[in-house]
Amino acid sequence: VLIIGISIMILLLTSDSSNPSLQWVFSGVILMFYASWSSSATIPQAIAGMSPFLIIWLISDDEDDLQLLLLPFKSESARMKFAKAIPWYGTSAFLLLTWLLLTVEIDGTNLEAHEFYGAPFIGLLAIGLTIYAWGKSVDIKTGNIIFVSIFFISILLAIYSEKFNLPGDSSLLFASSFSRGSVSIFLLTWMALAIPPNIKQAYSTLTSVIPKIRDDGLLSKKNSSRIRLLGSHLSHLGILLLLVGHIFTTTLIDRSDPSHLVTLSRDQPILHDGYEFIFTDVELIALDSEDYDYPVGDGYLGVVIEMRKDGELIDTLRPGILRFDSPSGQVTPRSEPDRHVGLFGDTIIILDIFQSNDLLDAMMFRETSQVDRIRVTVHDLQGSHAVWLGWILIIIGGGLALASSQKFHPKKQKI
Template structure:
């Protein structure tokens, strides 16, 4: 039954991608794509049924199922295995291909067919990978039943992982739209991409927020965000969607090639985030990687560790498939820039589109028919494959334009036809030792090097400068390598003549400020993306929490300044400059004279030179100034006279999102930046019936309760401490943090309790280090002999702002995402 279900699923994906409209007679659309999308879900639903019925004859169910778990936890166990998420992702991807199977805004039938084929083809690729990983393989004789990770036996894990893969499906749908438009002057491209980005933005925000809520309530560190590699990687597609969403507001017409670049980046970052999660061991510093098949590899860079997994004939093919598709998207960007520069002309795309799926299919087939592991993608000499894949769209989907037929002279980066950009990228990869970093440099330098007017590509130059500086700051590249990365982005301006510099008339101060504020959404999101990605590449062995917080703080402050400038656009420009100057002076004085003023752990160091309070002073003054200004702007938009209800107006929805973001950022500084979760001062030893006073609050441990298995939803028993909390003589609450044991895994799980106050949450965590002694002691002799416990306590002022801001962002994004629901496509043609 399992293999039959997989066959139906693969057939369904192929049915979705085929252009049935070409062969359909009459005006009625073909029902076959609908049949196909239903079939694409069959393997996942069959696997869910195996977990729900606890079919121990299936190996993955035997490894991580559990018939005694609640029903929804058994469903959630489906995506704890390696194959479950693949089938789920394939179903979501096929569904989006089917949903948008008709031409959208100003999209030709041929472009729509190719877009649907690309997205349906990726769903088929995922299904092929699932076939290779054998989700319905029989349990080996003598294999003992396992158990789902205790950390995943929670309500939030029922919804968080599916939403993540739905978000990635949206990102890949946007990328497919971009690829189908490559080489064309496409006036409707932005509208089509925004139509997909809006619901995708909502789903991505919801998924990330629920993941943070899971960490806040389940993990034993009392926070929602720690810059763990997996959660940081999921943040990258969110930033790409933020860049795309703000391209509507930039004060110039965005060229189609730039739009396609952002769309390709969105899909590539979704694949990269999947690599971080699924390439077990590559990011050894992550605590989120529950799917692990190999130990950390020896290469010192992320690309080397991922490629090292290719020798694994099992999951290695899956990881390599993601990497190959990612590199193909990079190749389409380089090809598109070459098309725009007139260096090449578009040709047949079929070979480029089928190359990676065909290679993966061959690798899967070889493993299926061979009696010994082949690991085709890990064979000697295959590293050259990566260069070939990047250049594949340029080589096989285009043809060279002779110099005498070009409208322009040699591009800036190709003097006398010599491809200096490609040569420098290879040099950076060899000397610098980080292929991902070199590839990112090539992506950003391409629109400059392939242009005869490189100064017009200044947004790419800004991002390139940020890339070089970030690589140097994070020690991902030596100073010399960083300088080599930096100079090509500055060279067009260093070589610019005085006549060119003086040709443009400088705009007025008011206009300059307005233009800067309108560029800020896309520009600052892009800079945060580059910075976050570079830090993540350097976090394979250690999380760089301080680097994220310190370096990003300057960009967050700039975003706050942009909100202030935009929200006061009708006021006198000099007064607006005065506001920014005044808040800058306040930040500087506070940073210098009173770094501990914000409370919490403000005086604890983030680095040798920067205290946590310094970061707070950089961010909070300007962001707090922006909050009432954007609130006023939101009120104005709501009260504006219009026949459209306020909740359907884009300005209202956008400012609601911005206001929520500002609230979230304020809460983040107080609950994350200003809290040192590694400081032992937060671990309090409490003797029974003796009050311990910390920061004005007293905590009294009064009782320890042993809870049997039948009184718990999951687990084999637990212990819970009862703690009374007083503010002076006033009892403000009682909490019961504890620990639940799971005998099958030998892994206890902390049960976090939260005391909620108007001023913010107080989080209580039963210190995990007591498990080895306290658990056996209570099991054997009960709780009578226990007169002391160790509890970790975090006071998180303004924590409500995080969740309030997140909720407001979701409301605004949901309203934006629902705008196009039920609206017909601009074209009635059917695929």
């Protein structure tokens, strides 16, 4: 932190003294904020670290900095520039935050910190994509009213998040005063604002570009800018859908919470998350067997679990482990999850490392038939389909942008 802070200060001091660069000032201030959040520095140390950056900014001759910060709320062109700058500056700030968090996680990861401190960047990205989709269709006054209203609505909904029946671990805390549910519903409010105009924009672009593609072809130079625009609009919508899926499957889910651990006894139904899980059998597949479907490993050991709803069989899941044999005789297991694809999301079942080792020991002592109890981790990931739909749109958008590049345009042969 000290080295990066000094580097930013040098860049700031070598800039125009009468008009210091705002990005270096804010970079230094944000660095110290992050240092405090990640516990790399105490609060007094962080204040002392950001003071030189603020002093240089305050004693500068330029008096228009505050007006510059307020310009996106006064001008449509400035608002659009602000929206286009969010991916660059937001990504840089998020990478800086990630680096600081990783440096203090040498002894162990802290996924909650990444999710909690990264949440404002998700909201900021939603704001940027909303502004971009609006274009000039929403005037400054209306836009400001909408943003202020959504801000207070999102705060209010976050405060009363326990009133909503959210999936996952919405009641678990990120910090002393912020639950997973409150952070998630705060972000989902901004997603609800951003998605409709982006759907409208993508649909409008699609309906205007498709006839041109039919007339001139996908690889025509006439359509390169149109195809690139369509690709970007589809990617924007895909990013938002992916983030919605991220909120449901990551922000709302605590992967390490013991409530996801389920102990199953053989042939005994256990109710979990509205489903009945029944452990019925242990299966062992050798490497030379025709049923071995894995390109790696030296053998497979799995369990058979029936998934039922009100007594009706929905799916049969087979989580297990792959065995890797080393020349020294050491055997290393790798867990292989299985999933049930539902209407609103996926249910993932996986064996943890301790259960994998127990099954591996049972296999080595030829006692797999005597295994009458297993422990599995079950994650009900509602909203996971939004992740896949978002990725598909991003891939399509990226493919269209690639197809619009010069190297894909057919060259005319010279006579």
